[in-house]
Amino acid sequence: MSTISNPAQGDTSISVSRGLAGWLEANRVGLGFTSYQTGQLFLVGVLPNGSVSFNQQNFTRAMGICRDGPRLWVGSHFQLWRLEEMLRPGEQANGSFDSCLVPRHAFTTGDIDIHEIGILADGSPIFVNTKYxxxxxxxxxxxxxxxxxxxxxxxxxxxxxxxxxxxAMEDGAPAYVTAVSQTDVLSGWRARRDQGGVIIEVSTGRVVTDQLSMPHSPRLDGDRLYALDSGRGQLIAIDPETGTRDNIAFCPGFMRGLVIHNGFAIVTASKPRDGSFKELALQGEIEKRDGEAWCGVFIINLRHGDIVEWIKLDGAIAELFDVAALPDVRCPMSLGVGTLEIQSTISFDA
Structure with a gap:
């Protein structure tokens, strides 16, 4: 177990499942996830000694995160950040990290509540502008x-x-989106959280399926469409043609953020802000199972729906937002904006 500390926010302890390091190495992947509540980007990998590494940097209200080849995009409070890979193949940073992501570009958008991010065929980002x-x-x-x-x-x-x-992106174009409701008035979705949610096909505007509870994070994997029926605590699979859906796995937390890697679904989950999920079915499901809400990351085997590995956060950080897989990265790190480290780290192409 490790503990991270921020004097302004208090301590958070991080625990992991016994097999997490082995799973990361076997699947040749690092992970990134964000906490908008405390404004942090976490990068997860395996150190040379075999222990799990957590690299933490501050990005105010960090939300959507998207892997784009060697770079990483991160949505924040009023900017969209592009982090570039500084290392050449075979190089290491600080003797342990085979990836070092540096924030080189920031696009100032204002506070438009950027949620999830994708990459278009021309290499430019596309993002969910939730406020508009x-x-x-x-x-x-x-x-x-x-x-x-x-x-x-x-x-x-x-x-x-x-x-x-x-x-959800497909072949460099937006394919599906999720919305909590089909309302067209100021904050109209707040009264529709229980059963107002929809998945929409972007190319046609067609509602693929409805009556979801606060859905998030549609993802395509081959010909299968997955999403989070967050208000019910379910990872679901949807037939894009008929709209029929199947529950894959229940997770004891409010899920936002999903990535599919090697037949596994990786999701982030949050605790409730006020101690309960109130009108959401999720609250009843957790109570029925005699459980407690988690803040953390769940790794789910899509073949049978079991949670096989996990990361759990306890303490000041109670809400996460999005997650990304970093293929072929063993131990990633990033540099924080405004830190002494970024001021003294200089690279150039000779």
Missing amino acids: SCLATIDQVHSFRPVWRPDFISKLAGEDRCHLNGL
Whole structure:
């Protein structure tokens, strides 16, 4: 178990399942996840001595995270960050890390509540602009350039009308999104959290399936579509043609953030802000199972729906947002904005 400390936020202890280091090595992957509650990016890997490494850097209100080849995109409070891989193949940082991600570019968007992020075929980012109920991309002059909005949204307005939040990409284009409701009024989704959720096909505007509870994070893996039915605590699989869905696994926390890697689903989960999930079915499911809500990361085998490995956070950090897989990375680290380390770390192409 390790403990991280921030004097302004208090301590958080991190524990992991006994087999996590072995799973990361066997699947040749590192992980990244974000906590918007405390504004942190965590990178997870395995140190040369075989122990699990947690590298932590501050990005205010860190939310969506997206792997893009060697680089990483991170959405924050009012900026979209692009972190570049500084190391050449075979190099190490600080004697242990085979990946060192440096924040080289920041696109200032203003506070538009950036949620999930994808990469278009031309290499530019596309992101869920939740405040304006649309998909958007960066603009060299303005805060954002709108790309798409649901048919039921009548105009672009900074009102978070339906809580558009999740994005699935396919062949460099947005394929599916999730929204908590189909409302077209200021914060209308808040009264529809129980059964108002939908998954929408971007190319047609068609509602693929509905009556979900606060859905998040649609993801395509081959011909299968997965998503999080977060208000019920279920990882689900959806038939994109018929809209029928199956429960894959229950997780004891409010899930946001999903990545599929090597037949495993990796999800982040949060504890409730006020001690209960109130009107959500998730609360009853946890109580029925005589359990407690988790803040952490679950790794689920998609063949049988079992949670095989996990990371658990206890203490000041109680909410996570998104997760990314870092293939072929054993032990990643990043440099924090405004730190002494980033000031003294200089690289150039000779």
